[in-house]
Amino acid sequence: xxxxxxxxxxxxxxxxxxxxxxxxxxxxxxxxxxxxxxxxxxxxxxxxxxxxxxxxxxxxxxxxxxxxxxxxxxxxxxxxxxxxxxxxxxxxxxxxxxxxxxxxxxxxxxxxxxxxxxxxxxxxxxxxxxxxxxxxxxxxxxxxxxxxxxxxxxxxxxxxxxxxxxxxxxxxxxxxxxxxxxxxxxxxxxxxxxxxxxxxxxxxxxxxxxxxxxxxxxxxxxxxxxxxxxxxxxxxxxxxxxxxxxxxxxxxxxxxxxxxxxxxxxxxxxxxxxxxxxxxxxxxxxxxxxxxxx
Numbered sequence: 001x002x003x004x005x006x007x008x009x010x011x012x013x014x015x016x017x018x019x020x021x022x023x024x025x026x027x028x029x030x031x032x033x034x035x036x037x038x039x040x041x042x043x044x045x046x047x048x049x050x051x052x053x054x055x056x057x058x059x060x061x062x063x064x065x066x067x068x069x070x071x072x073x074x075x076x077x078x079x080x081x082x083x084x085x086x087x088x089x090x091x092x093x094x095x096x097x098x099x100x101x102x103x104x105x106x107x108x109x110x111x112x113x114x115x116x117x118x119x120x121x122x123x124x125x126x127x128x129x130x131x132x133x134x135x136x137x138x139x140x141x142x143x144x145x146x147x148x149x150x151x152x153x154x155x156x157x158x159x160x161x162x163x164x165x166x167x168x169x170x171x172x173x174x175x176x177x178x179x180x181x182x183x184x185x186x187x188x189x190x191x192x193x194x195x196x197x198x199x200x201x202x203x204x205x206x207x208x209x210x211x212x213x214x215x216x217x218x219x220x221x222x223x224x225x226x227x228x229x230x231x232x233x234x235x236x237x238x239x240x241x242x243x244x245x246x247x248x249x250x251x252x253x254x255x256x257x258x259x260x261x262x263x264x265x266x267x268x269x270x271x272x273x274x275x276x277x278x279x280x281x282x283x284x285x286x287x288x289x290x291x292x293x294x
Contacts, residue, residue, distance in 0.1 A: 173273025
């Protein structure tokens with residue numbers, strides 16, 4: 001408020017306290033008792049009493065409309081700064097017709113949508129990324145059906161010669177090194193690359209996995225790694241009557257689980273870059289019909 005306005009308000013307050021009005025004194029007496037400045041102040045006070053005054057607001061309106069909100073004043077400036085809301089926010093559930101809200105975000109890691117606690121699991125909100133898992137029982141039944149259709153034969157066809165197998169492995173090895181997966185901690189000079197035909201599959205169907213193993217590993221350990229990489233249920237360490245075993249693609253013979261991969265390479269029972277068959281069989285099966293897996 002300016003100095004003159006402040007003075008005017010002070011005079012107005014004195015007039016109100018003493019019951020003074022605009023016509024409190026007669027014109028002659030008031031004129032004789034006041035100086036020219038006081039006369040000017042009195043006139044301003046009369047205007048203030050008629051129209052009201054606000055410290056942040058000066059314009060010509062009556063008392064009825066003296067406040068900024070009452071006449072949509074364009075000159076009014078609020079002293080209260082605008083503060084952005086920083087309080088707790090609620091998160092809505094994305095599930096259809098669900099009105100629940102949570103104080104913390106509950107995001108599905110598969111579809112990246114937000115849900116309430118009641119719909120946080122994939123099956124509860126019918127997640128579009130949900131993949132139905134096949135139970136071990138159904139998997140075993142499926143393998144049994146495949147094995148029955150293939151009719152594993154203990155008298156396989158005439159095996160392929162070692163010379164042709166070795167040549168084919170060398171050609172395949174160059175391509176396999178570009179795509180095979182395995183434990184990166186295995187030194188390059190210890191790696192043995194193999195194409196593994198998964199249970200019930202075949203090379204022609206593309207149901208294979210290109211992997212690399214350490215030549216110091218036993219065949220049993222290679223089976224465990226191949227099953228894990230191929231997402232195959234492994235019941236070798238249980239009481240199951242069927243076990244996963246590796247067989248040669250050249251003649252269908254079983255690769256003993258207690259022998260090392262290096263020893264098989266030395267005896268040319270296996271070639272770096274060759275193909276082996278991973279199959280689930282009973283313990284009395286030592287040879288399978290390799291042609292069924294080509």
